[in-house]
Amino acid sequence: MKITFKRLSANMIEACPEAQAWLDQFPDERQAAATNLLLKLQFVDRDTYSEWVKTTLLDLRESPCALYAVSKIDNSLNCLWDEGGATVGRPSYSLGSEDLVNSVFADLKRTDSQRFLDHPHLEELRARKIKDVVLVDDSIGSGQRISSFIALMMANRTFLSWWSFGWIRLHVVAFARSQESATRIMKTTAGSDHPNRKFPKSEKIRFLGHLAYRTGDLSHRWGSNHQNILALCDSVSSIPPILRRGYGNAMANIVFYHSVPDNIPGMLWFQCAEWRPLFPDRSVPNWLPILLEGISPSRQPGEIPKDLISILRLVKRGLKNEHGLARAMDLDIAVVGHLLSRGRGSGFLTDGNRLTKAGLQTIWADKQGSHAEQFDRSLYVPSKWCVDRETVQPSE
Numbered sequence: 001m002k003i004t005f006k007r008l009s010a011n012m013i014e015a016c017p018e019a020q021a022w023l024d025q026f027p028d029e030r031q032a033a034a035t036n037l038l039l040k041l042q043f044v045d046r047d048t049y050s051e052w053v054k055t056t057l058l059d060l061r062e063s064p065c066a067l068y069a070v071s072k073i074d075n076s077l078n079c080l081w082d083e084g085g086a087t088v089g090r091p092s093y094s095l096g097s098e099d100l101v102n103s104v105f106a107d108l109k110r111t112d113s114q115r116f117l118d119h120p121h122l123e124e125l126r127a128r129k130i131k132d133v134v135l136v137d138d139s140i141g142s143g144q145r146i147s148s149f150i151a152l153m154m155a156n157r158t159f160l161s162w163w164s165f166g167w168i169r170l171h172v173v174a175f176a177r178s179q180e181s182a183t184r185i186m187k188t189t190a191g192s193d194h195p196n197r198k199f200p201k202s203e204k205i206r207f208l209g210h211l212a213y214r215t216g217d218l219s220h221r222w223g224s225n226h227q228n229i230l231a232l233c234d235s236v237s238s239i240p241p242i243l244r245r246g247y248g249n250a251m252a253n254i255v256f257y258h259s260v261p262d263n264i265p266g267m268l269w270f271q272c273a274e275w276r277p278l279f280p281d282r283s284v285p286n287w288l289p290i291l292l293e294g295i296s297p298s299r300q301p302g303e304i305p306k307d308l309i310s311i312l313r314l315v316k317r318g319l320k321n322e323h324g325l326a327r328a329m330d331l332d333i334a335v336v337g338h339l340l341s342r343g344r345g346s347g348f349l350t351d352g353n354r355l356t357k358a359g360l361q362t363i364w365a366d367k368q369g370s371h372a373e374q375f376d377r378s379l380y381v382p383s384k385w386c387v388d389r390e391t392v393q394p395s396e
Contacts, residue, residue, distance in 0.1 A: 001055045003210055005042040006292040010338045013038055015304050016291055023279045023306075029345055030235060032329045034227040037265065038278075039335065040222050040229075043292055045257045046100060049175060053104045053136060056173055056208055057116070060130035065171070066117045066125060067108070069101040070137040070149050079155040085122030100258045101136050122158060134171045138256050141263025142248025143181030147188040150395060154190045163190065166199030169206065176211040176254045178263075211254065221253045228330045232267075238274035239266045257284050304346075307331075308365050311339045312348055312359050320353040 013019045013035055026034050046173040057067070068080075070088075081087055108116040117124060124130075133153075140146055150170070154160045162168045172185065172390035191201030230251075233244045245251050250263035260269050260282040269279045279285065310329060318327050322340065326333040343349040348359035355363075 001052055003044075003048060003052065005044065007042060008038050008292065010035070010039070010335050011352050012291050016309075017286070018287055018288070019278070022276065026232070026235075028306065028310075030232055032310065032331055033225070033232040035307060036223065036225060036331055037229050037232060037331065038337070041253050041255055041264075041268075043255050043257065043284075043288075044175065045289070049138065049180070049256055049258065050100060050104050052175060052210060054108065055100060057104075057108060057134065057136075060132070060171065062171075064117060064128060064130060065115070065132040065134050066120050066130050067105050067134050067136065068119055069098040069105065070146060071098040072145065077152060080149070080152040081122050081156050081159075083087070085158075087119045087121070101138075104136075125162075126158075129184065131167060132169050132171060134173055136283050137172075137174045138176070138259060138265060139252060139254055139261040140172075140174045140177035140181045141246060141250035141261065143178070143184035144248070146174075146181070147185050147235055150185070150189050150367075160190065163204070166204065169204050171206045171208060173208045175209060175256075176213070177207065177209050177253065178215045178248075178250055178252070179212055180215050182207050182212075182321070209391075213252075215248075215250055218251060221251065222330060225330045229265075232263045234262045236267050236275060238272055239270045243270055246317065246350070255284065257289060260284060284394075304362060304366070305339075305342070307335075308342055308346075308348075309363070311336070311343060312355065312363050315343075315349065315353060315355055316360070316363060 008019075013023075019038065023031050023034050050169075077088060079088075102118075105118045107115070109118045110341060117128070117130065120128075120130070135146065135149065137146065150296045154163065155172060157167070170189075172182075186202060186205060189201060189205065191197075191204070193202050213221065218230070222229050230245065233251075235381040236244065243262070246261075246263040246265055248263060251265065252261060252263040255262065255264060255268075260279045262282065263270065267275070267277065269277050269282045271277050271280050307329070314325055314328055322336050324332055325331075325340075329336065340349065340353060343359070344351060344353075346358075347356055350356060350361055
């Protein structure tokens, strides 16, 4: 199945008042890194995730199989099943990713009730002689939640005996996971890989997913300027240190429409009196899908993006090359190219990336804290087009 991620663009961020309000919490010198962080996020909509889960489960050759949605573990639970062998009841409130997964399970069961069992009773597992148990989640960072869920299953002595005798195989299905999480899950699961074991536990656990990344490979997820993004994450002192780089220091960059994982940087979802996150309550706000679909809110007239002001200041200092500007601002060259294009379109820069009178006045006005004089940008003509003319701008 082909997966297409949705991503924010510089235009979207610039035009979105919610994104700008979040950026305004950072000092000016860190706003470029914060913008870069937003550009590196990858969004997965509900339909894409649901279809991926369904396709992955249908591709399982094992049949029949028991399906379980991995949920947040209540500390009061000691086992996944009660004394009668039934799975522990779900709470009445919404559980985000688990709710969406359960809807996929329901569809699969309606399609083929003999092949797919939705959270089956222990007695049903015994009667049907089910060998394949599938655990489904959206994103696995540290692996702790999956490990805890498996431990709750193994807390039942009947299930543990089936596992020990090699009568049960586990399939861990997650759209995205860190490679380190698989190691942790394997290590914490009951059993042994000793050569004398007839059924080593590593042969009884299978991992299926779309993305499998190394936590330490930050440049692949966050770009060549990832050190600036790490410094940005660590700079927000109001966020607990354990969450600044995401739970387990995973520094993941995948965000689902139905649920915001806690393994992405904490500044995006952690909320307190001193910090307003972009994704409060670890949920995607209504404006974000609309923005990602290309319906952007308009910026207030006359308001100039701060990154564009920074570009103009660097040009005034003599930097005109895109690569040099990208290094100076710690931005991707594509972002710098967009800002330069905006500067030329607004009449602040010539085609050769030199400051115009309007650009100089804008820098001065920003320094004084006042509004720039409103020029008629549509009438701006680059000076090189008007050689030997007395004036290069229309008279008033």
